Amino acid sequence: xxxxxxxxxxxxxxxxxxxxxxxxxxxxxxxxxxxxxxxxxxxxxxxxxxxxxxxxxxxxxxxxxxxxxxxxxxxxxxxxxxxxxxxxxxxxxxxxxxxxxxxxxxxxxxxxxxxxxxxxxxxxxxxxxxxxxxxxxxxxxxxxxxxxxxxxxxxxxxxxxxxxxx
Ligand SMILES: [Zn+2]
Numbered sequence: 001x002x003x004x005x006x007x008x009x010x011x012x013x014x015x016x017x018x019x020x021x022x023x024x025x026x027x028x029x030x031x032x033x034x035x036x037x038x039x040x041x042x043x044x045x046x047x048x049x050x051x052x053x054x055x056x057x058x059x060x061x062x063x064x065x066x067x068x069x070x071x072x073x074x075x076x077x078x079x080x081x082x083x084x085x086x087x088x089x090x091x092x093x094x095x096x097x098x099x100x101x102x103x104x105x106x107x108x109x110x111x112x113x114x115x116x117x118x119x120x121x122x123x124x125x126x127x128x129x130x131x132x133x134x135x136x137x138x139x140x141x142x143x144x145x146x147x148x149x150x151x152x153x154x155x156x157x158x159x160x161x162x163x164x165x166x
Contacts, residue, residue: 029151030066031116033099034133035059042145051143052098052136063099063120063133065113066150067091074105076125083134084126087119097146100134101126 032055039056043049069091073080080086083100087107090096103123107113124131137146 030097030146030149031064032150033064033066033135034062034122036133038147039132042143042147052100052134053145053147054132054134056130056132058122058131058133061103061122061131062118063087063102063122065089065107065115065117065119066097066135066146068115069097069113071107071109071111071113071119072096074107074109082127084128085120085123089113089119094140096138096141098134098136098138100136101128101132 034055036055036058038053040050040054042051042053067089069089071087072090073086073088075085077083077086077088080088080098080100083098085100085102085105087099087102087105088096089099089107099120101122101124102120103125105120107117107119113119122131122133135146137144137149
């Protein structure tokens with residue numbers, strides 16, 4: 001098992017379901033959900049707060065599950081106003097992942113999805129100014145920065161200098 005030094009602390013806080021997967025050869029951490037780069041990071045933005053990361057400059061519109069879990073919501077869902085079409089995946093341990101602004105969901109409520117499985121098609125529904133995937137991680141309902149959960153390695157094209165607003 002390969003663990004990059006910087007990822008150890010992150011791995012330790014992964015939920016039970018994800019931890020179990022670490023030993024099955026599926027790889028550490030989250031799979032990258034779309035073929036693009038981070039166009040807007042988690043954190044303060046334009047006087048507000050951006051609760052996830054935006055993945056833009058998409059090379060394909062396929063959206064894949066970052067981690068295995070059970071689909072808790074799909075489509076336009078109560079409590080996700082502005083997110084457009086979403087797929088929400090409960091990944092266990094009180095953690096949920098949200099994929100937003102989809103053109104359409106593919107996964108259905110109640111369905112078990114595996115890490116890397118296609119769960120939707122990217123689009124620009126909801127409060128959106130250009131096609132991208134908004135990926136959000138919540139710990140017992142509170143949004144946290146997901147970037148450290150991706151591993152091993154960040155996707156090609158990601159460097160902090162590429163981060164921009166919008
Ligand atoms: Zn976003």
